[in-house]
Amino acid sequence: MQWVVATASFFASAVEFVEAFTIVLVVGVTVNWRSSLLGALAAAATLALLVATLGTALVQWVPIDALRLVIGILLLLFGLKWLKNAILRYSGLKARHDEEAIYEETQAALRARGKVDTSSSRFDLFGFLLSYKSVLLEGLEVAFIVITFGVSAATSTVSRSSGIASAALGALLAGLLVILVGAIVRVPLAKVPENTLKFIVGIMLTTFGTFWTGEGFGVNWPLADVFLLILAAIYLGAAFLLITWLKRVKARAIDNQPVPTTQTQEVKP
DSSP states (O other): OHHHHHHHHHHHHHHHHHHHHHHHHHHHHHTOHHHHHHHHHHHHHHHHHHHHHHHHHHHHHSOHHHHHHHHHHHHHHHHHHHHHHHHHHHTTSSOOOOHHHHHHHHHHHHHHTTOOOTTOOSOOHHHHHHHHHHHHHHHHHHHHHHHHHHHHTOOSSSOHHHHHHHHHHHHHHHHHHHHHHHHHHOSOOTTSOHHHHHHHHHHHHHHHHHHHHHHHTTOOOTTGGGHHHHHHHHHHHHHHHHHHHHHHHHHHHHHTSOOOOOOOOOOOO
């Protein structure tokens, strides 16, 4: 179970780290790296404090059954939101997430504010806050994933602290991978199939949410943890059916659109 939690945490966290890295990169390139990296480090320290305090409180004080029910419902809602957006993107009803476009848009906004002196190492408050805010907001979702996955993974043989450690390890590996790749290429990670990752994560969150919500209500799933794979297959099949249906609906709507006709005026002699 622990490796499943670590894997799920890895993929879910990777999506958030890619989005945060894009803003940190553009602040470093457009403003300066000192302000950008200080903002990212400050946000990381804030997140570490939140995970340590909230994780400890959940481990020590909250009953596991009540926790599974609450977290299961939250994960289910969270996962369905990600899955809905992924389905809409793959069916062509919503624009796909483009990290390169976000990079260029943020860079243009910074240039419009006159933040173009990259040769200066002077601390820039605006750049610091922009980097801090982006890492903190995306990191809060990572913290939520780590805490919820880790605590809910607790069983009779796996402690809650071990579950959190496994989830945190998955998130840490995702963060290190994104930072390593980003440091090497120093471009927006536009080649990372983020929409595909979000689709996979949506399936995983929805699957875990359903499983843990059922456990919170006292449901004994057949085949125990193996039933997670069955739930994932069910949601995956349903998602593909919805994508296929929505594509047909969109194509039908385009075909039924009236073709504009040009009207010619009769010229009188």
